Amino acid sequence: MSKQILILPGDGIGPEIVAEAVKVLMCLRAEYGLHLDIYEALVGGSAYDEHGHPLPEETLRLAHDCDAVLLGAVGGPQWEPLHISVRPEKGLLGLRSELGLFANLRPAILYPQLAAASTLKPEVVAGLDLLIVRELTGGIYFGRPRGVETLASGERQGINTLVYTESEIERICRVAFDLAGKRGNRVCSVDKANVLECTELWREVATRVGTDYPDVELSHMYVDNAAMQLVRAPKQFDVVVTTNMFGDILSDCAAQLTGSIGMLPSASLNAEEKGMYEPIHGSAPDIAGKGVANPLATILSVAMMLRYSLDEPTHAERIERAVSDVLDQGLRTADIAAAGTQTVGTAQMGDAVVSALRASAG
């Protein structure tokens, strides 16, 4: 049966990078017989401009109906003055919440070809392969009460609430333990249990869940220390599980370890393993429309989609190999360029991946 994939290019560099990922999907369809139908819809600032809302009903309906969603990026300076309730980011948060995508998988893998692109010493990052499992539909991002209110004194006060139920903590920890069981057998749960009651509960639940996984070693770390350890000795981590906001921050930090945020894909999964897939970088308005953005994170997000939502691991490996091949050929977009490599644009990079895919089809 044909798989239904919804493409949401979004804003900024989104449309450029997503176009390259679509080329890759088309190549898999043409050369390797992958059955898929592609739909496209608006999200973020471009949806606001067209429909007055960053997550139009039609987009949400398609997202519910499709097997998987591929998203480029949302946001840009032109939409910053809008009220927070209709800003582009609300489109993304709405999709996460409406589809119940509570488990956000953010791998940080250092490609050996890019060891020199990291700002850290090669020996600190060589061979890095860690996975951040970020809770994505709860915590301070969604907690209530929230907002800005005016006190009796006339002064305004801003409020956000960090809240997690035991079941929310338990299900994200299970995802982390299950994944650790398939890789390095270690989970580090990151919290701020010394200060925040909510994450004291987080630690307690993580520990309880851990007893169901005797083969997986569980450790706990405060988030401030985790940020330091990530840049001091990142290879000590296998799977990191943490709250929505801590995961947001630590995953940017982990991304930089690999040299370029332009290389990292992500998956956001719900209980049925339906997923939304997106590069972890943003819409990069400064380079939008110039044809220089790195499409590899989006192309690698397609690989994650094939693995986690479409049950096509062989196609996923094909894409990952093709990406590695183009890096071996010395092709680099500007963000990962180095001496002795050839700098190419977005479309050239996408075409090179497609050629590598075709070459391996024989």
Ligand code: IPM
């Ligand atoms: C991310 C982004 C989003 C987040 C923004 C764009 C809402 O930073 O996916 O990490 O904060 O979750």
Ligand code: MG
């Ligand atoms: Mg972020």
